[in-house]
Amino acid sequence: xxxxxxxxxxxxxxxxxxxxxxxxxxxxxxxxxxxxxxxxxxxxxxxxxxxxxxxxxxxxxxxxxxxxxxxxxxxxxxxxxxxxxxxxxxxxxxxxxxxxxxxxxxxxxxxxxxxxxxxxxxxxxxxxxxxxxxxxxxxxxxxxxxxxxxxxxxxxxxxxxxxxxxx
Numbered sequence: 001x002x003x004x005x006x007x008x009x010x011x012x013x014x015x016x017x018x019x020x021x022x023x024x025x026x027x028x029x030x031x032x033x034x035x036x037x038x039x040x041x042x043x044x045x046x047x048x049x050x051x052x053x054x055x056x057x058x059x060x061x062x063x064x065x066x067x068x069x070x071x072x073x074x075x076x077x078x079x080x081x082x083x084x085x086x087x088x089x090x091x092x093x094x095x096x097x098x099x100x101x102x103x104x105x106x107x108x109x110x111x112x113x114x115x116x117x118x119x120x121x122x123x124x125x126x127x128x129x130x131x132x133x134x135x136x137x138x139x140x141x142x143x144x145x146x147x148x149x150x151x152x153x154x155x156x157x158x159x160x161x162x163x164x165x166x167x
Contacts, residue, residue, distance in 0.1 A: 032126045033149070035149075040100050045140060060106070067124045108122045119151050
């Protein structure tokens with residue numbers, strides 16, 4: 001069995017951008033998720049459009065889309081991938097453990113047809129959408145928690161399908 005090695009380093013340990021010129025473009029999809037835990041009263045204020053900075057969910061959705069498009073500028077050695085589709089969904093749930101808490105589930109789906117995948121773009125979209133919610137609501141709830149940012153699905157390319165186990 002061959003030993004796996006990190007692809008972003010040369011044999012002597014220097015950083016390098018992975019060469020994808022010989023790869024054929026394939027359809028690639030990645031889905032990531034993130035969670036923002038907040039007080040139920042914060043959720044209610046968001047839903048009632050009571051945040052002075054504006055429509056929190058719409059702004060977070062737009063921030064996530066913009067972030068996915070700029071991932072290559074934020075993460076060293078990340079390719080500039082032509083993105084053909086980016087969507088974010090944001091939905092509230094009640095925390096089953098702490099009933100006075102609310103969970104905002106953020107999911108980003110990114111698609112392309114290219115030589116490399118879009119996992120980082122999906123993860124970046126979720127992260128920035130979650131941070132945008134925090135930024136817009138911190139005046140009323142500094143105790144919010146951004147957590148569980150993870151890749152839940154990816155398809156395409158040499159490594160094929162990945163699907164995370166449910167949490």
